[in-house]
Amino acid sequence: MIDHFRGGMHFPPAQPITWLDIPSSVSTTPLRITSPHKPVITLGQSVTAGQRLTEPLSPADPCIVSPIDGVVHAITPWPADTFHQHKHQRKPSIRKIDTLYDIHITPNHEETSAAIPVAPPSDRTLDHWFDILRSNGPWPQDEIGCDLITQLETTRHQKPSHLICIGLDAFPLYSDRSSLLMTYPDDAVLGTRILGDIVGAKHVQLTLAHSAKLISQLKRPGKSFNVKCICTDNIYPAADPTLSAYYFAKHTKLPASQPPSKKNIVIITPWTAIRIARWITRRALDIVQPIMIAEPNRNQTPSTHYALPGSDICNLSPLLHGSCEALSDRLVIGNPLTGSPIAAPNAAKGTLPPTVRHGIQLISILPSNPRLEPEPCITCGWCTDVCPTDLQPVHLAELIAIKPNAPKINKQLNFCIECGLCSHVCPSHLPLTQLLAAAKTY
Ligand code: SF4
Ligand code: SF4
Numbered sequence: 385m386i387d388h389f390r391g392g393m394h395f396p397p398a399q400p401i402t403w404l405d406i407p408s409s410v411s412t413t414p415l416r417i418t419s420p421h422k423p424v425i426t427l428g429q430s431v432t433a434g435q436r437l438t439e440p441l442s443p444a445d446p447c448i449v450s451p452i453d454g455v456v457h458a459i460t461p462w463p464a465d466t467f468h469q470h471k472h473q474r475k476p477s478i479r480k481i482d483t484l485y486d487i488h489i490t491p492n493h494e495e496t497s498a499a500i501p502v503a504p505p506s507d508r509t510l511d512h513w514f515d516i517l518r519s520n521g522p523w524p525q526d527e528i529g530c531d532l533i534t535q536l537e538t539t540r541h542q543k544p545s546h547l548i549c550i551g552l553d554a555f556p557l558y559s560d561r562s563s564l565l566m567t568y569p570d571d572a573v574l575g576t577r578i579l580g581d582i583v584g585a586k587h588v589q590l591t592l593a594h595s596a597k598l599i600s601q602l603k604r605p606g607k608s609f610n611v612k613c614i615c616t617d618n619i620y621p622a623a624d625p626t627l628s629a630y631y632f633a634k635h636t637k638l639p640a641s642q643p644p645s646k647k648n649i650v651i652i653t654p655w656t657a658i659r660i661a662r663w664i665t666r667r668a669l670d671i672v673q674p675i676m677i678a679e680p681n682r683n684q685t686p687s688t689h690y691a692l693p694g695s696d697i698c699n700l701s702p703l704l705h706g707s708c709e710a711l712s713d714r715l716v717i718g719n720p721l722t723g724s725p726i727a728a729p730n731a732a733k734g735t736l737p738p739t740v741r742h743g744i745q746l747i748s749i750l751p752s753n754p755r756l757e758p759e760p761c762i763t764c765g766w767c768t769d770v771c772p773t774d775l776q777p778v779h780l781a782e783l784i785a786i787k788p789n790a791p792k793i794n795k796q797l798n799f800c801i802e803c804g805l806c807s808h809v810c811p812s813h814l815p816l817t818q819l820l821a822a823a824k825t826y
Contacts, residue, residue, distance in 0.1 A: 392619035392772060393805070397595065398559035403567040403674060403688050406662070407498050410672060412452055412491035415694030416739050419448050419485050429456050430492075433671070434500035434520065437487055444537040446521020450489060451671045451692045452496045458488035489694070498690065499668035510540055513582050520669055523656060524743040528554070528625050530644055530651045538645035539583040546633040547585035547650040549576040549657050551592040552616065552623035555719030558686055560676045560746050561623070562593055564654040566601055571665075573605035573613075575657030578664065580611070583650055589632055593618035620721075621772060621803035625651045639798035641824065655745060673742055677701045680720050681751040691740045697726065698738075703749065714750045721804030722817075723748055756813040767806035767816055773799045777806035777816040784823045797824050 421438035425431055431450040438448045461483045502520050505512045514536050517523060523532040528550065549572065551565045565572050573590065580588030589612045592598050599615060606613040614632055616622060622631075629638040633649050644651045655674060663669045673693060677700065678686035689700045697715075698704045704711065715738070716723030726738045726747065767777040775796055783793050797820060806816040 392621065392770070393556070393808075394619055395556040397593070397618075398553060398556050398562070399685075400559045400566045400595070400597065401563040401676075401685060401688060403563055404690070406670060406672065406674075407690055409495045410498050410690065410692060411494060412454075412496045412692070413695055413699065414457075414491065415452065415454075415489045415692060416696075417448060417450075417487045417489065417694040418739065418741075419487065420483075421445065421448065421485075423459050423485050423487055425456050425459075425487070427456055427459055430454070431456060431489065433497065434502055434669075436519070438485070440518075444518075444533060446518050446523060446533045448522060449500065449520055451500070451694060452489060452491050453493065454489040454491045456487060457490045458486070460486040460488070462486065496692070497668075498670060498672040498692075499666070500671045502663075502669045503667055504663045504669075508578070508581050510536065510582050510584070514540065522742050524741075528623075528651065528653060530625055532652065532656060534643050535645040535650045536583065538643065539650060542648065543584040543586075544645060544648045544650045545585065546587045546589065546629075546636075546648070547576065547580040547583060547652070548628055548632055549590040549611075549652050549654060550623050550625065550628050551590050551654050552618045552628075553593065554621075554623045554746065555721070556618050556620055557680055558676060558678045558719070558746060558748075560686075561654050562595065562598055562618075563676075563688075564658060564674065565590075565592060566598055568654075568658045568661075569601040570605045571658040571661035572654045573602060573609050573611050573657075574664070575659065575661035576611050576652070577609040578660055579650070579652060579657065585650060587633070588612065589614055591616060591623075591628060591632055620719075621801065621805070624772075624801045624803060626799070626801045627772060637799075640801050641798050653745070673740055673744065675700060675740065675744060675747060677703060677747045677749070679703070679749045693740050693742055695740050696738075697740055697747065700740075700747075711749060714752055716748050716750060717744050718746055718748070720748045720750055721808055722802055758814045759812040761812055761814060764811060766809045766811070767814075770805040770809050772803060772805070773801060775800055777820065778814070781814070781816055781819045784819065788823060793823070800824075 419438045421440050424439050432453050435450045436447045505516050518533050551561050553561050591614050594615045602613050626638045629636045629649050636647050638647050659670050672690040675689045676686045687701050715726040800820045802821050804817045
């Protein structure tokens with residue numbers, strides 16, 4: 385269990401990057417929006433920005449809306465029997481969905497507004513907010529697996545004790561979250577306060593790395609809005625929700641298989657807070673998504689972009705332009721240790737270019753090293769030494785091989801946060817994280 389955090393990777397402090405101002409308009413290309421929910425629009429229908437496109441499967445599922453004015457020029461269903469989706473769990477779980485729908489929208493104009501004209505709720509009642517947020521979803525937190533709508537749904541029945549905005553960087557080489565905090569400090573704090581008030585959290589907190597510049601930016605708004613700013617060492621994987629909950633919410637043990645709200649904690653990232661605050665102050669909801677593209681093996685500043693959901697990722701940066709196919713096995717959403725492959729296989733049509741989704745904040749381009757073959761364990765113990773939740777990864781993997789699904793194993797698996805450190809340090813190249821992650825789906 386998590387008694388102390390002795391693992392992790394230490395890097396020199398990341399240099400914050402100034403994000404450009406969120407644009408008021410963006411150039412528009414045809415969009416392809418993928419949904420697990422049935423479309424409510426028809427072929428050839430005109431749609432307007434903010435119009436609902438799909439019928440959610442359950443009352444807690446967010447609606448998917450059109451980011452632009454345009455015409456639906458294709459709706460393509462495709463089989464999705466292995467579709468993994470963040471739902472009520474923090475890590476991907478297999479959810480039985482037979483069909484996914486690609487909704488293709490041709491824009492009416494070459495330029496479009498970067499925000500949709502939706503008035504924010506006029507009060508701070510949770511039910512009202514839940515309905516409006518859900519209608520204009522999705523609000524997923526792909527990178528931390530904490531879906532906002534799912535968490536809000538839980539808090540309708542029980543007020544959380546804590547709301548934590550994790551401003552620590554998910555991977556210290558990339559300053560994605562701290563850069564957003566630094567660029568929009570007032571909005572990040574205000575949005576955190578607003579969500580804290582809506583859910584009725586007793587403690588409203590924002591975690592950030594020790595950085596004099598960052599602290600000075602957040603000190604004043606933190607004091608004004610009564611949001612406690614907590615500084616800590618940004619040692620990977622300190623930004624994981626399980627570790628954040630343990631260290632910043634009275635040692636609450638947060639199994640990786642449950643949303644934080646089940647343990648009376650709501651966890652958000654800075655972009656959600658910034659989006660909420662800007663919605664209140666500007667009375668339009670940003671529909672563009674900030675995305676950072678980084679290459680860990682090249683010592684270069686990551687590039688930052690704003691893109692509409694459904695747009696082609698390959699067009700985001702000259703680094704990717706026209707080469708997504710060639711890079712497909714080297715592109716991951718998120719950091720290199722835990723990121724998921726970016727290309728979505730489409731059984732019917734081969735691999736289509738990947739598209740932007742809300743919640744993707746970081747894309748890493750991995751080096752093209754040949755994959756190393758696993759060798760027998762040499763019992764060096766490194767995997768145990770680095771595990772931040774005090775598991776014995778190789779022992780657990782051996783138990784799974786002998787008796788998968790044993791209750792004792794499942795209990796321990798719950799506390800694997802899939803940080804990737806055990807696989808990363810293993811001199812025998814054993815895919816421990818992958819084995820443990822796969823065992824959760826048995
Ligand atoms: S991925 Fe490995 S190091 Fe990380 S929590 Fe799981 S077992 Fe521990
Ligand atoms: S790090 Fe790899 S080689 Fe070392 S004990 Fe763990 S599994 Fe075995």
